[in-house]
Amino acid sequence: AQSVSQHNHHVILSEAASLELGCNYSYGGTVNLFWYVQYPGQHLQLLLKYFSGDPLVKGIKGFEAEFIKSKFSFNLRKPSVQWSDTAEYFCAVHENRDDKIIFGKGTRLHILP
Amino acid sequence: GAGVSQSPRYKVAKRGQDVALRCDPISGHVSLFWYQQALGQGPEFLTYFQNEAQLDKSGLPSDRFFAERPEGSVSTLKIQRTQQEDSAVYLCASSLRPGGTQPQHFGDGTRLSIL
Numbered sequence: 001a002q003s004v005s006q007h008n009h010h011v012i013l014s015e016a017a018s019l020e021l022g023c024n025y026s027y028g029g030t031v032n033l034f035w036y037v038q039y040p041g042q043h044l045q046l047l048l049k050y051f052s053g054d055p056l057v058k059g060i061k062g063f064e065a066e067f068i069k070s071k072f073s074f075n076l077r078k079p080s081v082q083w084s085d086t087a088e089y090f091c092a093v094h095e096n097r098d099d100k101i102i103f104g105k106g107t108r109l110h111i112l113p
Numbered sequence: 114g115a116g117v118s119q120s121p122r123y124k125v126a127k128r129g130q131d132v133a134l135r136c137d138p139i140s141g142h143v144s145l146f147w148y149q150q151a152l153g154q155g156p157e158f159l160t161y162f163q164n165e166a167q168l169d170k171s172g173l174p175s176d177r178f179f180a181e182r183p184e185g186s187v188s189t190l191k192i193q194r195t196q197q198e199d200s201a202v203y204l205c206a207s208s209l210r211p212g213g214t215q216p217q218h219f220g221d222g223t224r225l226s227i228l
Contacts, residue, residue, distance in 0.1 A: 004155075032213040043116075044156070044204070044219040051214050090155050094213030099169050100146070101217065103155035 002027055004093050006104035013081055014112045021076040021107050023091030032094040033074040034101065035065055039087045047089070050074065061085070083113045115139060117220035119205050125226045126195050134190045134223045138207030145188050146217060147180055148204040156204050162188060163211050195227045 007022035025031065035047040048059025055067040065076045074091060091104040118137040126132050138145050144163055148156035149172075158172040164185035173180070177195075182188040192199055202222040208215035 006155075009153075034216075036219075043221045044206075046216045049214075049216065092155075096213060098213075099144075099161045099211070100158040100172070101213065102158065103148075105153070105155045 002093075002095065002102050004091055004102050004104040006089075006091055006107050008107045009105065010108045010110070012110045012112065015083055016080050019076070019078040019081045019085075019109070021089055021091075021109070023074045023076065023104060025072050025074070025091075025093045025102075027072075027093060027095045030096040032096070033065070033067060034092040034094070035059065035063070035074075035076050036090045036092060036103075037087050038090070038106075044090070047076075081109075081111050083111045085109060086111045117205055117207055117218050119203075119220035119223050121223060122221060123224050123226075125228065127228050128195060128197060130195055131191065131193045132195055132225065134192075134203050134225070136188045136190070136205030136207075136220060138186065138188070138205070139209075139218055140186075142207035142209050142218070143185075144208040144211050144215065144217075145182060146206045146208075147188070147190050148206065149174075150202040150204055150222070152201075159190070159203075192225075195225075197227050200225055200227045 003026045005024045033050040036044045037047045050057045058064045090106045092101045094101045147159040150156045160180045161169040162182040177193045179191045204222045206217035206219045
């Protein structure tokens with residue numbers, strides 16, 4: 001079955017620490033990849049996306065993600081986190097032959113001031 | 114702003130009651146999705162509309178769940194004879210055009226609690 005795995009359910013970091021959130025997917029075909037973020041009390045919003053081209057994509061607020069096809073991975077990174085990055089982060093995958101997007105279970109990130 | 118609007122924000126119902134959840138997508142958006150998000154989980158796909166056509170309902174968990182979008186804009190998700198396991202946040206999302214390259218814009222969701 002199609003699946004998206006996020007390795008860390010809950011991450012706690014201090015401000016200025018570096019961040020990497022893991023995401024692996026199970027599809028073998030062409031995929032589009034997304035990271036969505038949900039800040040406390042807000043709706044899900046798009047952080048960044050990968051469709052084709054440069055496998056290193058940059059999103060809003062200093063986030064970036066790298067698509068490694070051989071590892072079926074799309075890990076999210078930020079060199080130096082801020083308290084305002086406290087949120088839940090969801091990796092999502094769309095397979096080109098389908099309509100729907102499959103989400104991971106999410107990683108809750110808590111940044112200590 | 115003109116985002117995706119869902120109502121009600123919160124709904125409490127007794128087991129066995131029917132509920133209806135409404136989604137107003139962004140004006141002009143062709144695609145509309147419904148998701149169910151249980152506590153501690155990511156959104157799980159329920160169904161997809163392209164204009165008024167329901168193209169995929171493979172995620173609906175049972176025949177108690179029914180969705181419609183009769184005029185290709187507002188959509189309603191109906192759950193009949195609710196059960197406790199239906200308690201979740203129901204999210205609606207819309208995108209401008211079909212296809213997985215289109216970002217989805219999410220509403221705030223309806224938190225459904227079944228007593």
